[in-house]
Amino acid sequence: MTYSIVARDKSTGLLGVAVQSHYFSVGSVVTWARAGVGAVATQSFAEPSYGALGLELMSSGKSAADALNSLLSIDPMRELRQVAMVDSRGNVAVHTGKECIPWAGHATGEGFSVQANLMSNDTIWGAMKDAYQANLSLPFAERLAQTLLAAERAGGDIRGSQSAAILIVEPTVYPNAWMGRVLELRVEDHPNPVEELIRLIKLKRAYEWADKGEQLLLEGKYDESLKAYEESVKFAELDELKYWRAISLLRVKRKDEAQKILDELYAKSQNWKTLTQLMVWSGRLKLDD
Numbered sequence: 001m002t003y004s005i006v007a008r009d010k011s012t013g014l015l016g017v018a019v020q021s022h023y024f025s026v027g028s029v030v031t032w033a034r035a036g037v038g039a040v041a042t043q044s045f046a047e048p049s050y051g052a053l054g055l056e057l058m059s060s061g062k063s064a065a066d067a068l069n070s071l072l073s074i075d076p077m078r079e080l081r082q083v084a085m086v087d088s089r090g091n092v093a094v095h096t097g098k099e100c101i102p103w104a105g106h107a108t109g110e111g112f113s114v115q116a117n118l119m120s121n122d123t124i125w126g127a128m129k130d131a132y133q134a135n136l137s138l139p140f141a142e143r144l145a146q147t148l149l150a151a152e153r154a155g156g157d158i159r160g161s162q163s164a165a166i167l168i169v170e171p172t173v174y175p176n177a178w179m180g181r182v183l184e185l186r187v188e189d190h191p192n193p194v195e196e197l198i199r200l201i202k203l204k205r206a207y208e209w210a211d212k213g214e215q216l217l218l219e220g221k222y223d224e225s226l227k228a229y230e231e232s233v234k235f236a237e238l239d240e241l242k243y244w245r246a247i248s249l250l251r252v253k254r255k256d257e258a259q260k261i262l263d264e265l266y267a268k269s270q271n272w273k274t275l276t277q278l279m280v281w282s283g284r285l286k287l288d289d
Contacts, residue, residue, distance in 0.1 A: 027165025
């Protein structure tokens with residue numbers, strides 16, 4: 001009772017799956033992906049083994065279609081299932097069982113598949129396909145999220161909304177199955193889970209820039225660090241990100257700007273001032289700064 005997308009980004013090779021459902025913690029059941037191997041969405045009386053075993057079969061060299069057909073052939077409840085897979089070459093395979101609750105259906109395009117069941121109408125998967133293809137200029141995660149949003153705007157799950165999730169992995173095979181995860185976010189219970197997922201993706205972007213800023217700061221590349229922190233606050237106006245931007249400003253001798261930010265933070269909480277003292281005591285900041 002869910003709508004989802006599995007896809008391979010042609011320009012980067014990233015593999016991803018995203019989902020929304022009126023079901024608590026849908027990401028713990030539906031979304032599966034392994035770096036350099038593929039992605040799977042298993043829904044409608046969901047059988048998690050399609051995720052785990054599908055990835056194992058694709059990792060052994062089987063195409064998405066061969067992997068899916070192998071599992072369907074031994075499933076006595078296959079007509080109740082809705083499953084989609086994409087492999088590392090961008091091949092897609094999808095199955096919507098004849099006994100899935102209407103409205104149920106799927107649509108495919110180059111490197112992706114969208115699927116839905118127990119929807120409010122039969123336009124959902126078409127709207128998802130159109131949205132994915134119309135947003136090819138967006139980063140991969142944002143494109144997957146916009147595909148979910150299109151489903152919601154077209155009517156979505158007939159029961160309403162509850163949870164959403166996104167999982168994206170790298171195109172390179174890693175020695176361990178849990179490695180190579182680029183993005184993994186879940187909204188377990190929320191009145192507007194897709195919109196909340198979009199907010200979390202934006203927040204993730206902010207922290208990605210902040211992580212770059214921290215690494216550059218450690219390397220003594222203060223100008224580059226400042227630029228990274230300035231990018232981070234464009235995505236999210238968080239106190240912590242503001243604080244580290246201020247530290248980078250100190251490093252490049254823009255003390256007046258740094259002081260203004262720090263004064264605002266100190267007024268909110270004494271903890272920020274204590275952190276600055278700890279930065280001095282640990283040698284991360286010089287006393288004159």
